[in-house]
Amino acid sequence: MNELYNSILSDLEQQPEEGANRKQLEAFVERLRMKVLMLESYYTSGDWLADFEADEAGLLPKDMKRGVLSEDGVNDLLDAFKEFEQKWDNPEPIDEIYGPPEWFR
Numbered sequence: 001m002n003e004l005y006n007s008i009l010s011d012l013e014q015q016p017e018e019g020a021n022r023k024q025l026e027a028f029v030e031r032l033r034m035k036v037l038m039l040e041s042y043y044t045s046g047d048w049l050a051d052f053e054a055d056e057a058g059l060l061p062k063d064m065k066r067g068v069l070s071e072d073g074v075n076d077l078l079d080a081f082k083e084f085e086q087k088w089d090n091p092e093p094i095d096e097i098y099g100p101p102e103w104f105r
Contacts, residue, residue, distance in 0.1 A: 005068035008035050036081045
């Protein structure tokens, strides 16, 4: 799951290519939306809590990356996606639709 978390972070940091058309942006947002839904499902299913508790109990490998187990990190990422999605859904000119909010960069 940490790979998915990092993939979403990376996607949110990317800027759609200059000159991207509406179809390219829609495809980008849809791929990102599917990843976010998978992460949200993990986070709300009880699996996240089980993994978090296992980590707290010292049951996970010490060298395992734990970004996805940061409650604040996941919430911030979900909020950043919602802001990105709202901006994307806003009928602004296409060249004004880009990247995560400033505070997330």
